Amino acid sequence: MTTLEDPTNATRATPTITPKAATLHIGSSTLISAPAAKVWSTLTDTSTWPAWNSFVPRVTIRSQPSNTTTPNDITNDPSPTLQKGTRFIFHVRMDPTSTSTKPQAATDVYGLVTECAAPNAETGDIGRIVWTVDPDAPGAMPQSLLKAERVHEVTAVEGGTEVRNWEAQVGWLV
Template identity: 70%
Template sequence: MTLPDPTNASRATPNIPPEKASLHIGSSTLIPAPSPKVWAALTDTSTWPTWNSFVPRVTIRSQPNASSQSPLSPILQQGTKFTFHVRMDPTSTSEKPQPATDVHLLITECTAPDSETGAVGRIVWTGDYEAPGTMSRSLLLAERVHEIRDVEGGTEVRNWEAQVGWVVFVVRMMYGVRLQANFELWVDDLRRFVEGS
């Protein structure tokens, strides 16, 4: 089955309509598995080293309502502050170690899918602009959306990001094509992991 609008080019993020985005990238896939299984893989960052070539490591920096006596949960939820350790060239066959690019993020919305009611699962993250070393919003505002929806035959997964700001023109020129390929790899990796587990 081919999904319509696979790059989600017509979809807005909470604060950036597609026509205002200086960079808009996205990917989609259909996974022949129930939505709770897909959602669990996407939101449990402890599984990411197993399947996520683009972001094989995540550091959870804080969780809402976390106790200082217990370790931070690896599960993404609304209010989670975390750092992606990104591999910009995840398909490289070079034996030379690839340096990670750290991206500080914040979950602003997180609602699990519900198979009984048909509710769509949705997770949104944006830059954590309070984290040290993060660019100001005026230079780069990025928002990313993941949607998980039950469909006949499994789960539809959609993933898109919109960016605005002065720095985006450089990002688009230097990394636009690679980021699009990495977004496509993200959903392919997720599908292979869920199908194999």
Template identity: 55%
Template sequence: MSTPLSDPQNADRATPTIEAAKATLHIGSSIFIAAPSTAVWAALTDTSTWPSWNEFIPRPRTTRPPSSHPSYKKGTKMTFHVRMDPTSDKLQKANDTQLMVTELEVPNPETNTPGRIVWVSDSEAPGGFSPSLLTAEREHEIKDVEEGCEVRNWENQIGWLVYAVKWMYGKRLEANFDLWVQDLKRFVEESQ
């Protein structure tokens, strides 16, 4: 694809419950993938493939509802074992993030309907934060375009703890969001 994506950081994109302008921290990344949206969707929603491509979150764990297939459904609760510095060879403690899928729409190339998945921080999970301390809401959008698809990924965070998150991890999270879509692109395109 010769034309770069417009607004690759998705700077003005709201999540379902957090406006971009009201977010204390907004992170986003986008990429073109030379594959149909259905192939990208399959890789993104089948968490059993993540260890082979996702350097940022190589170990997601679905906690509820239990399923024989490791993919997302609306209401799925999971733990992301996050590697904050995935480019480092040093042994590092995984930071566990508790999340829940709140919206899920499968892409439909026939109607040109984008796929989207939204997950939010799960305040009720063990180790979860009160919404007044930290609420994170993340959205992935996969849209068919000529010769492939656009993948957009953005997160809005609000709450008192977000100021510390932004100060301590803001730049690292931006780099990790870019790495996430680059890893996804490499995995999907090499699988085609």
């Protein structure tokens, strides 16, 4: 399997925040023994998240772009699949490794998908999804106080898939 070149992704910009401008910059990389298409499908289908994502075990889709989605046939809820223009709420568990038996309150984070392109095995294109704090969400704070942007890239490599993600934050509250 391939070796990770920059596992922290500390030198990567988000679409609107450079590493130099970021007050906070975090990231990680991992290799997964599965095809890129399967990894992409799992990442973008939020209905799968409770099975693998302890940090964000639940997502509420607030709205989908009207021209690109089909509602869930049974509940008429928006599709659980992230795509460009999806507005969502991540119900975040701030301490996903806690061993406490007490229920952990979720912190709601309102977001907006600003880029979304699936990996393409034929062309070798990487998959890339970007989301940011939704500036139009109820109770949203001005971006001068907090602007956060996260990038995930999914790349087919020998023996599986490399997943890189990084987030940059700027603003007075960071």
